[in-house]
Amino acid sequence: MINMIDYMLRVKYYTMPGYKTHIFGYLVMAGIILLLMDKLIGLHISIEILVSGNVIGILYSILPDIDTPSSKMRKITGRLFLAVSIVCLIAFAFLRRIELIYIPLALISFLYVLWFSRHRGLFHTPLIGILLSLPLYLIDIHYVGFALLGFFSHLILDKEVLR
């Protein structure tokens, strides 16, 4: 029984599109949608927003796999969070500001939660995609669109491949 579950999990992992597939998938989808929008309503966004928006789109297109232990996104996040935590703790030793302790605590708790979340768990749900995209509204409304496009292109691609 354990062997069978292990086997099923392994098949699931092996058939999962990697981060390169997700970035490529996003770029194709973003290209089509931007072209269509330009044809239909005329795009009124600056080149800066277009470039930075696509960087956000690419990031969000690999974001869901943060709950996959073997993914690139997970490895980058783990290392980044650890590095930031160490910097904060060193800074705390000198500055003695309590906020500097909260940051590593929050980051490490987040990694701890991730450790126990299975793939296609929380981070592979549309709700999380919307919740993580909406705060970008504070910077620029267009970023919300790019982020949603990235996140949903990931969910679509995962479903297509597993079917």
Ligand SMILES: [Zn+2]
């Ligand atoms: Zn995925």
